Amino acid sequence: MSKALPTRSENYSEWYNELVKRADLAENSAVRGCMVIKPYGFSIWEKMQRALDDMFKETGHSNAYFPLFIPKSFLSKEADHVEGFAKECAVVTHYRLMNDPNGGGVVVDPSAKLEEELIVRPTSETVIWSTYKNWIQSYRDLPLLINQWANVVRWEMRTRIFLRTTEFLWQEGHTAHATEAEAIAETEQMLEVYATFAEEWMALPVLRGIKTPNERFAGAVETYCIEALMQDTKALQAGTSHFLGQNFAKAFDVKFQDKEGKLEYVWGTSWGSSTRMMGALIMAHSDDAGLVLPPKLAPIQVVIIPIYRDQNQFDQISAKVQELMKDLKKRGISVKFDSSDAYKPGYKFAEYELRGVPVRLAMGARDLENGTVEVARRDTKTKETVALEGIVDHIEELLENIQQSIYNKALAFQKDNSHKADTYEEFKEILDTKGGFIYAHWDGTPETENRIKEETKATIRCIPLNAEAEEGVCIVTGKPSGRRVVFARAY
Amino acid sequence: MSKALPTRSENYSEWYNELVKRADLAENSAVRGCMVIKPYGFSIWEKMQRALDDMFKETGHSNAYFPLFIPKSFLSKEADHVEGFAKECAVVTHYRLMNDPNGGGVVVDPSAKLEEELIVRPTSETVIWSTYKNWIQSYRDLPLLINQWANVVRWEMRTRIFLRTTEFLWQEGHTAHATEAEAIAETEQMLEVYATFAEEWMALPVLRGIKTPNERFAGAVETYCIEALMQDTKALQAGTSHFLGQNFAKAFDVKFQDKEGKLEYVWGTSWGSSTRMMGALIMAHSDDAGLVLPPKLAPIQVVIIPIYRDQNQFDQISAKVQELMKDLKKRGISVKFDSSDAYKPGYKFAEYELRGVPVRLAMGARDLENGTVEVARRDTKTKETVALEGIVDHIEELLENIQQSIYNKALAFQKDNSHKADTYEEFKEILDTKGGFIYAHWDGTPETENRIKEETKATIRCIPLNAEAEEGVCIVTGKPSGRRVVFARAY
Numbered sequence: 001m002s003k004a005l006p007t008r009s010e011n012y013s014e015w016y017n018e019l020v021k022r023a024d025l026a027e028n029s030a031v032r033g034c035m036v037i038k039p040y041g042f043s044i045w046e047k048m049q050r051a052l053d054d055m056f057k058e059t060g061h062s063n064a065y066f067p068l069f070i071p072k073s074f075l076s077k078e079a080d081h082v083e084g085f086a087k088e089c090a091v092v093t094h095y096r097l098m099n100d101p102n103g104g105g106v107v108v109d110p111s112a113k114l115e116e117e118l119i120v121r122p123t124s125e126t127v128i129w130s131t132y133k134n135w136i137q138s139y140r141d142l143p144l145l146i147n148q149w150a151n152v153v154r155w156e157m158r159t160r161i162f163l164r165t166t167e168f169l170w171q172e173g174h175t176a177h178a179t180e181a182e183a184i185a186e187t188e189q190m191l192e193v194y195a196t197f198a199e200e201w202m203a204l205p206v207l208r209g210i211k212t213p214n215e216r217f218a219g220a221v222e223t224y225c226i227e228a229l230m231q232d233t234k235a236l237q238a239g240t241s242h243f244l245g246q247n248f249a250k251a252f253d254v255k256f257q258d259k260e261g262k263l264e265y266v267w268g269t270s271w272g273s274s275t276r277m278m279g280a281l282i283m284a285h286s287d288d289a290g291l292v293l294p295p296k297l298a299p300i301q302v303v304i305i306p307i308y309r310d311q312n313q314f315d316q317i318s319a320k321v322q323e324l325m326k327d328l329k330k331r332g333i334s335v336k337f338d339s340s341d342a343y344k345p346g347y348k349f350a351e352y353e354l355r356g357v358p359v360r361l362a363m364g365a366r367d368l369e370n371g372t373v374e375v376a377r378r379d380t381k382t383k384e385t386v387a388l389e390g391i392v393d394h395i396e397e398l399l400e401n402i403q404q405s406i407y408n409k410a411l412a413f414q415k416d417n418s419h420k421a422d423t424y425e426e427f428k429e430i431l432d433t434k435g436g437f438i439y440a441h442w443d444g445t446p447e448t449e450n451r452i453k454e455e456t457k458a459t460i461r462c463i464p465l466n467a468e469a470e471e472g473v474c475i476v477t478g479k480p481s482g483r484r485v486v487f488a489r490a491y
Numbered sequence: 492m493s494k495a496l497p498t499r500s501e502n503y504s505e506w507y508n509e510l511v512k513r514a515d516l517a518e519n520s521a522v523r524g525c526m527v528i529k530p531y532g533f534s535i536w537e538k539m540q541r542a543l544d545d546m547f548k549e550t551g552h553s554n555a556y557f558p559l560f561i562p563k564s565f566l567s568k569e570a571d572h573v574e575g576f577a578k579e580c581a582v583v584t585h586y587r588l589m590n591d592p593n594g595g596g597v598v599v600d601p602s603a604k605l606e607e608e609l610i611v612r613p614t615s616e617t618v619i620w621s622t623y624k625n626w627i628q629s630y631r632d633l634p635l636l637i638n639q640w641a642n643v644v645r646w647e648m649r650t651r652i653f654l655r656t657t658e659f660l661w662q663e664g665h666t667a668h669a670t671e672a673e674a675i676a677e678t679e680q681m682l683e684v685y686a687t688f689a690e691e692w693m694a695l696p697v698l699r700g701i702k703t704p705n706e707r708f709a710g711a712v713e714t715y716c717i718e719a720l721m722q723d724t725k726a727l728q729a730g731t732s733h734f735l736g737q738n739f740a741k742a743f744d745v746k747f748q749d750k751e752g753k754l755e756y757v758w759g760t761s762w763g764s765s766t767r768m769m770g771a772l773i774m775a776h777s778d779d780a781g782l783v784l785p786p787k788l789a790p791i792q793v794v795i796i797p798i799y800r801d802q803n804q805f806d807q808i809s810a811k812v813q814e815l816m817k818d819l820k821k822r823g824i825s826v827k828f829d830s831s832d833a834y835k836p837g838y839k840f841a842e843y844e845l846r847g848v849p850v851r852l853a854m855g856a857r858d859l860e861n862g863t864v865e866v867a868r869r870d871t872k873t874k875e876t877v878a879l880e881g882i883v884d885h886i887e888e889l890l891e892n893i894q895q896s897i898y899n900k901a902l903a904f905q906k907d908n909s910h911k912a913d914t915y916e917e918f919k920e921i922l923d924t925k926g927g928f929i930y931a932h933w934d935g936t937p938e939t940e941n942r943i944k945e946e947t948k949a950t951i952r953c954i955p956l957n958a959e960a961e962e963g964v965c966i967v968t969g970k971p972s973g974r975r976v977v978f979a980r981a982y
Binding site: 036 | 518520521522525526527528529530533534536537553554555556557558559560561562563564565566567573577578579580581582583584585586587588589590596597599608609610611618621622625631637641642644646658660833
């Protein structure tokens with residue numbers, strides 16, 4: 001059996017790193033800050049992609065593909081945008097290598113220098129809006145509802161697998177609208193798509209909110225976000241949706257003729273979610289024995305392990321299992337029969353626990369006699385012996401139950417770790433002793449926000465969308481405030 | 492109605508360019524040689540991806556993801572490989588921009604120069620084999636069967652949408668095996684997967700063959716390919732599968748312990764297919780009115796257009812159509828009801844012809860009376876009036892029929908344009924008057940191959956796998972040859 005993981009209470013960060021590695025999710029590559037997503041990890045990502053993609057299509061969006069490279073001059077067209085991304089981008093300057101005349105292998109060919117440098121996209125607003133200029137002439141061309149699945153590169157100094165990597169995979173939606181109201185409605189709709197995905201698929205309860213100007217996307221008028229809580233009580237932003245106003249339309253001169261024949265600038269949105277969600281999924285639910293996957297995102301939902309002493313027993317078990325597998329597959333349940341004889345059942349149990357398979361069935365000689373099977377659920381680590389008769393219904397219900405139960409547990413955790421603070425002292429004490437989401441009054445200025453960040457490392461995660469009006473005073477300056485915002489230390 | 496396309500006989504190349512643009516498949520971007528794949532084009536690509544991905548998984552492969560960037564030193568580790576790719580690669584040299592101290596916008600920050608340049612992957616053998624070194628220790632770790640969907644960059648001087656672009660989308664399979672025989676079997680299996688996909692999904696008959704050493708993938712021991720014929724009688728390579736021998740295992744020191752405990756180098760394969768197939772799909776079947784799509788790859792398989800004089804007629808038609816759509820969708824047929832009143836039916840007919848929708852239904856007042864519908868098929872441009880009763884079965888059969896019929900037409904074209912040449916004179920005459928695949932004897936030397944290429948622009952497309960032994964003499968040198976190879980001018 002492989003060595004146990006570090007525990008969460010011992011060292012949360014090491015636990016995460018080891019879990020990512022040992023569960024075969026991903027690893028660091030030879031290229032600084034870039035990860036390799038391994039087959040098992042990628043199969044989870046594929047499930048996430050498929051679910052999100054279906055939701056995008058149901059809300060009327062189509063996929064398309066835009067270039068990896070952005071001419072340097074494009075990036076500069078929106079002032080805030082270039083300010084936000086210029087400091088962390090990979091720059092292509094040459095298009096050819098040559099043999100080193102001094103015999104040192106291959107070197108950059110100095111004669112193949114680009115006239116204008118190309119930036120590897122950190123996000124695609126600029127290259128997409130330069131394209132939209134040609135696609136949009138009239139109100140009949142609107143709304144334009146497009147999404148792209150792509151890799152992007154941001155030259156991060158401190159990287160962490162899935163959470164912050166130089167290259168990551170994501171989807172970015174880019175839409176164009178005739179009116180401000182319609183663009184805002186789109187921004188809010190896509191935030192709700194992300195929240196629904198987080199809650200219903202990832203079993204991850206989230207806060208829906210708006211970012212402060214400090215934390216806004218570079219080039220946006222308003223940034224909406226969903227924020228989740230990890231088991232170490234730190235927050236993690238799991239998706240953002242931006243109302244771009246007419247900023248990119250103006251930067252790229254994208255106008256349309258409205259029904260009255262008047263030329264107007266187009267209104268825009270963009271919204272993105274990335275492989276970072278893999279990090280959230282892992283950190284929100286898993287335990288010291290390994291991954292805990294919500295059934296809807298588990299590549300293998302049920303694993304069946306035979307326990308036998310001889311070939312005859314194995315054959316009998318195998319015959320029963322084949323039948324059962326057929327029935328499970330008919331219901332759309334993904335199931336694996338691990339019949340390999342290279343490892344003992346106990347070793348297999350631990351391996352599938354590590355990989356977060358939601359339901360484990362074990363069948364042995366006594367089960368054969370009694371017409372039963374042992375059913376173990378990963379999330380609660382409980383076991384029961386169940387009659388084979390009606391087992392398919394039982395498993396189907398169990399999977400739904402597990403999905404709901406993982407969500408409920410995370411929701412209870414979020415509630416237990418949401419606090420109110422009315423003074424700065426109280427705020428700091430909660431932050432240092434409990435962490436979590438702290439609801440507090442803030443005077444609305446970036447100065448106060450920055451001071452709190454510098455002094456406590458807590459940031460304003462969001463101004464919650466559902467926050468009720470409440471008169472109060474800023475915990476730092478004592479100035480009046482109309483409602484509480486949510487602070488946390490965050491990934 | 493939009494202007495007619497150029498015809499194929501007038502100007503095949505212009506016809507292709509205009510068709511790609513007008514059918515909303517793709518367009519050139521502001522970045523030299525990079526394309527934008529538009530939503531309609533991308534939805535065809537998604538269908539291709541889904542079908543191929545299913546076939547890869549059925550043959551035991553898993554998807555994973557490897558970094559976009561390749562350290563320059565990795566590329567150099569396999570001598571032939573670097574030779575093949577060094578002259579056409581995008582090189583990242585810096586990781587930050589800064590404000591121009593002279594006020595000229597943003598410029599590359601000279602202090603942010605990479606110690607080692609990074610190459611944007613032109614293909615991923617090197618970065619993947621450097622990873623496999625850590626994944627493979629024992630025969631138990633083999634075979635390793637991995638595929639990746641990704642973007643790659645090759646700095647092409649002359650580009651053409653879909654056919655040859657600086658950035659393109661593709662999949663690349665990379666497998667590792669314990670024995671030579673197993674690796675060769677994998678190479679051949681994946682060639683057959685590509686051939687099956689081309690024939691059964693793209694309705695495109697292909698030759699299966701082996702490349703000559705001249706045309707081999709840089710770093711491979713043997714390159715297998717599928718070759719298709721376009722309507723202008725030029726050939727197009729639509730997928731390749733490479734037996735890599737132990738070349739990359741040796742370059743990256745990837746060894747495994749076999750069952751006897753001996754350390755051996757691993758055997759490898761790689762295989763790829765790309766958005767180039769979109770070009771093949773378009774050029775093989777389409778006609779002067781626009782795209783002709785095989786139903787299995789058509790994003791919209793059936794379009795329904797109402798023909799009405801007043802709201803009452805429209806409502807009656809619409810009610811019938813809703814019913815029909817429900818029934819069609821139940822069978823998994825994708826259907827669109829174009830009820831917009833912005834355009835006249837004739838305009839719509841032309842638009843869906845341009846976009847290659849396989850079946851068009853039109854329903855008017857007389858159809859309402861008679862319980863009929865007009866059914867038009869795109870490939871033959873024939874129409875018939877059909878009773879609504881039993882229409883769903885009729886359409887299902889029709890779609891199968893169209894799929895087969897497009898394939899048969901392409902197969903007949905391939906046969907009509909396959910020729911034998913026994914002398915160089917004859918060869919050149921066929922090439923200039925008829926084109927197509929020319930089966931001829933060749934002495935097996937790169938010198939003769941190069942001479943033919945220089946003198947005629949024809950290349951050896953492949954040594955066909957199913958070629959029968961036939962004694963003959965090389966058309967150029969008169970030296971003996973054991974079987975014919977296939978020449979063509981090619982994309």
